Amino acid sequence: MDFSLSEEQIMLRDMVQDFAAHEIAPVISHFEDNHLFPAEIVRKMGELGLMGMTIPPEYGGSKTDSLSFILALEELSRVSPTICLLLSVHASLFARGILEFGTAEQKAKYLPRAARGEIVGAFSLTEPGAGSDVTALKTKAVRNGRHYILNGVKAWVTTGSEAEALILFAQTEKEAGPRKLSAFIVERNFPGFRVARIEEKMGLHSSLTAEIALEDCRVPVENLLGEEGKGASIALHLLDGSRIGIAAQAVGLSQQALELAVRYAKQRQAFGHPIAEFQAIQFMIADIATLVEASRLLTYRAADAYDRGLPYAKEAAMAKLYSSEAANRVAYLALQIHGGYGYSKEYQIERIYRDARVLSIYEGTSEIQRLVIARHLLKDSSIR
Numbered sequence: 344m345d346f347s348l349s350e351e352q353i354m355l356r357d358m359v360q361d362f363a364a365h366e367i368a369p370v371i372s373h374f375e376d377n378h379l380f381p382a383e384i385v386r387k388m389g390e391l392g393l394m395g396m397t398i399p400p401e402y403g404g405s406k407t408d409s410l411s412f413i414l415a416l417e418e419l420s421r422v423s424p425t426i427c428l429l430l431s432v433h434a435s436l437f438a439r440g441i442l443e444f445g446t447a448e449q450k451a452k453y454l455p456r457a458a459r460g461e462i463v464g465a466f467s468l469t470e471p472g473a474g475s476d477v478t479a480l481k482t483k484a485v486r487n488g489r490h491y492i493l494n495g496v497k498a499w500v501t502t503g504s505e506a507e508a509l510i511l512f513a514q515t516e517k518e519a520g521p522r523k524l525s526a527f528i529v530e531r532n533f534p535g536f537r538v539a540r541i542e543e544k545m546g547l548h549s550s551l552t553a554e555i556a557l558e559d560c561r562v563p564v565e566n567l568l569g570e571e572g573k574g575a576s577i578a579l580h581l582l583d584g585s586r587i588g589i590a591a592q593a594v595g596l597s598q599q600a601l602e603l604a605v606r607y608a609k610q611r612q613a614f615g616h617p618i619a620e621f622q623a624i625q626f627m628i629a630d631i632a633t634l635v636e637a638s639r640l641l642t643y644r645a646a647d648a649y650d651r652g653l654p655y656a657k658e659a660a661m662a663k664l665y666s667s668e669a670a671n672r673v674a675y676l677a678l679q680i681h682g683g684y685g686y687s688k689e690y691q692i693e694r695i696y697r698d699a700r701v702l703s704i705y706e707g708t709s710e711i712q713r714l715v716i717a718r719h720l721l722k723d724s725s726i727r
C-alpha cells in the first residue's frame with residue numbers, strides 16, 4: 344500500500360494548511376469563546392472550493408478523490424475541529440447524499456449553492472429517544488396531496504440552526520405497519536420548521552448543535568430523497584463514508600496535540616532542565632506520535648479503499664474507532680505534559696482535550712463501530 348501523496352494532493356494539503364493558519368487560526372478563538380457560528384470562514388471556504396470537494400464540476404464543485412478530501416479535513420482539524428466537522432457534515436453527508444440519491448432537479452437546485460458555500464447543509468437522523476437505534480425514530484411523515492406533513496423532534500443536529508437545508512429522516516409507514524424510514528430534504532424556511540434550542544456542549548463551541556421541532560412541517564413531495572421507505576439504508580450508507588472524515592478529524596486534532604506537547608516539553612523547565620529531557624516525558628511523546636501515525640494510516644487506508652471502489656465500511660469503522668479513541672488518549676497525554684497549565688483555558692490543549700471527547704460518540708459510538716466491524720468479520724466467508 345503506497346500512501347506517498349501525488350503533487351496535486353501535496354498542493355491541496357499545503358493550500359488548506361495555509362488557509363487554516365492565516366484565515367482560521369487568528370480568529371477561531373473568538374467564535375469558540377462566544378459560541379458563534381463562523382459564517383465568514385464558511386464564506387471563504389466556499390470561495391476556495393473547499394465546500395464543494397465532494398461535488399462534481401458539472402454542479403459547480405471541485406470534487407477530488409477521497410484521500411485529498413481527508414487531507415483537507417485533517418489540516419482543518421489541526422486548527423479547528425469545529426470547522427472540520429462543519430465541512431465533513433456538509434460535504435460527506437448532505438452534498439454526497441443529494442449527489443448519490445437525489446433527482447436531477449434536487450441536484451440542480453441544491454448542489455451548486457452548496458459547492459459555493461452559499462448554503463450549508465446538515466444531516467438530521469438522531470432524536471431525543473433514538474441515537475444508536477435508528478429503528479426507534481418517532482418523527483412521522485404523512486403524505487397529504489403534494490406534501491408530506493412532518494411531526495416530531497430531531498436532536499443533536501450539527502449546524503442545525505444555521506443550515507439552509509437538511510437531509511432529515513422520518514417514519515413514513517402507518518402506525519400498525521413495519522417501521523420504514525424515509526429521507527427528505529427539508530429547508531429551514533419550510534412552514535412548521537423551528538429551531539427549538541441550541542445544546543450547551545462540553546466542546547466544539549462554534550459548531551452550533553440544534554434541536555429541531557417539526558410541527559406540521561410541510562415538505563413538498565419533490566423533496567423526498569431517494570425512494571420512500573429506503574431512508575435507513577441511505578443513512579447507513581452515507582455514515583459509512585463520512586466516518587472516514589471523523590477519523591480524519593481525530594487525526595488532525597491528535598497531530599496538533601502532538602506538536603503542542605513537543606513544543607511545550609522543550610520550553611518548560613523543571614529541576615534545571617527542559618522537561619523534554621526526562622524519559623517519562625519522552626515516553627509520552629513517543630506514545631502520542633505512535634497513536635497519531637497508526638490513526639493516520641488506518642484513515643488513509645479507508646479513504647484509499649473508497650477511492651479504489653473497494654469495500655470500505657469495515658475499514659471506515661476501524662479508522663473511526665481507533666482514531667477517535669486514540670485522540671482521547673493523545674489529548675490526555677499531551678495535557679499531562681503541560682502540567683497545570685494544560686488545565687488553563689489560556690493553553691490550546693485545554694480546548695483540544697474537550698473537543699476530543701465527542702469523537703468516540705458521534706457518527707456512531709465506539710460500541711457501534713465495534714458491532715459494525717464484528718458483523719463484517721463474522722460474515723466474511725474467507726475466514727473459516
Ligand SMILES: Cc1cc2nc3c(=O)[nH]c(=O)nc-3n(C[C@H](O)[C@H](O)[C@H](O)COP(=O)(O)OP(=O)(O)OC[C@H]3O[C@@H](n4cnc5c(N)ncnc54)[C@H](O)[C@@H]3O)c2cc1C
Pocket residue numbers: 432465466467468469472473474475476498499500501502544547552701704705706707708709710711
Ligand atoms: C456534538 C454532537 C453532534 C452531533 N451531530 C449529529 C448530527 O449532525 N446529526 C445526527 O443525526 N446526530 C448527531 N449527533 C448524535 C450522535 O450521532 C449520537 O449522539 C450517537 O449516535 C449516539 O446516540 P445517543 O446519544 O442516543 O446514545 P445511545 O444510543 O443512547 O447510547 C448510549 C450508550 O449505549 C451504547 N449502546 C447503544 N446501543 C448499543 C448496542 N447495541 N451495543 C452496545 N452498546 C450500545 C452506546 O455506545 C453508548 O455508550 C451528534 C451528537 C453530538 C454529541
